Amino acid sequence: MRFNWLSEYLAEIRSNIDSSINHESSPWRQLQLQQLTPQAIYCRIKSTSAEALEHIVIACVVYLLVCLGLYKLTFWLSTPATTTNNNRPGAGGHGANRERDREREREAGSLKQMLQSGLRLRSVHMPKSAQMDRVLLVTAHPDDECMFFGPLIYSLTQRDNCQVYILCLSNGNHEQQAKLRREELWRACIKLGIPESNIVLMNATNLPDDPNVEWRPDAVASLILHTVESLDIQAIFTFDRDGVSSHPNHCAVYYAAASLCLANLLPKDCKFYTLDSINLVRKYLSIFDLLCTCFMSTHWCILSWKEAAVVRSAMLEHHSQMKWFRWLYIYTSRYMFINSLRQINLSDVELEMQIHDN
Numbered sequence: 001m002r003f004n005w006l007s008e009y010l011a012e013i014r015s016n017i018d019s020s021i022n023h024e025s026s027p028w029r030q031l032q033l034q035q036l037t038p039q040a041i042y043c044r045i046k047s048t049s050a051e052a053l054e055h056i057v058i059a060c061v062v063y064l065l066v067c068l069g070l071y072k073l074t075f076w077l078s079t080p081a082t083t084t085n086n087n088r089p090g091a092g093g094h095g096a097n098r099e100r101d102r103e104r105e106r107e108a109g110s111l112k113q114m115l116q117s118g119l120r121l122r123s124v125h126m127p128k129s130a131q132m133d134r135v136l137l138v139t140a141h142p143d144d145e146c147m148f149f150g151p152l153i154y155s156l157t158q159r160d161n162c163q164v165y166i167l168c169l170s171n172g173n174h175e176q177q178a179k180l181r182r183e184e185l186w187r188a189c190i191k192l193g194i195p196e197s198n199i200v201l202m203n204a205t206n207l208p209d210d211p212n213v214e215w216r217p218d219a220v221a222s223l224i225l226h227t228v229e230s231l232d233i234q235a236i237f238t239f240d241r242d243g244v245s246s247h248p249n250h251c252a253v254y255y256a257a258a259s260l261c262l263a264n265l266l267p268k269d270c271k272f273y274t275l276d277s278i279n280l281v282r283k284y285l286s287i288f289d290l291l292c293t294c295f296m297s298t299h300w301c302i303l304s305w306k307e308a309a310v311v312r313s314a315m316l317e318h319h320s321q322m323k324w325f326r327w328l329y330i331y332t333s334r335y336m337f338i339n340s341l342r343q344i345n346l347s348d349v350e351l352e353m354q355i356h357d358n
Contacts, residue, residue, distance in 0.1 A: 150311030157193035220256035
């Protein structure tokens, strides 16, 4: 059987392609007519790259401006609307001016209430249903509370009737400075609003401040469980499985707390939260990571520049750790301004334990 129709169809397609290539206005013909010298190719690549770079710069500038505006808007929405004080000095002017000022303040207050009800912007966005009268922050080393959990601690200590406890699992003896690191931890916590009586500093020989020594999860878990039960803790905050900086001691703290959750040993009313680890670019975006945080996280704490100064001053109490790169960290790291958190449940722990085993 002959397929004459198929050969005729293919011949027609080929003739159409040839005619389109030979046409003067076709891009194929223009490409053939163009003199493809190395200089022309370089100019073409250079112009294309410059245009792409210009678009990237414009996008970055727009992103930074949006983050700055969002940062300002967040704290404007977080502050309550002020009322007019008719007894302030100079209030005895014209009645029309006073009425106009009151009308403007009412309009600003109504606009703020409308935005507060319609937007998710809050400087502190934590679950309202959870009881957080007694919370425990589990860290691996002295200075972790300032370097990574500063916004969370500041936000919790500003709450009424909220007791914040810190369990530090090592005394910072990596460079034989345990006594000095202990005193620095005490002073830093006082700056953050945590009394000395709420600090539990461990001095266990099996939990040294050393990234080359693997901490046993069962030993860490027993210390966490004992502290939770003795202090009647209602919420635990610690690192996630990546430990923010991938420090093995940080990761061991998470797996120890996760094992308690997996074995159902934590009290029923005790919630488990972890601090989000982010990539290196976002880590050093400072307040410009705000947009990503609001869209990618469920719980967060955001500090203003003045509030973050309290965290920075607490970090400065750790004199032994203030190397040159730490100065860069405290002014550029988003962990000095923003903490994003995630509540961990049993299914999350089971999934992450499978990932860890694999």
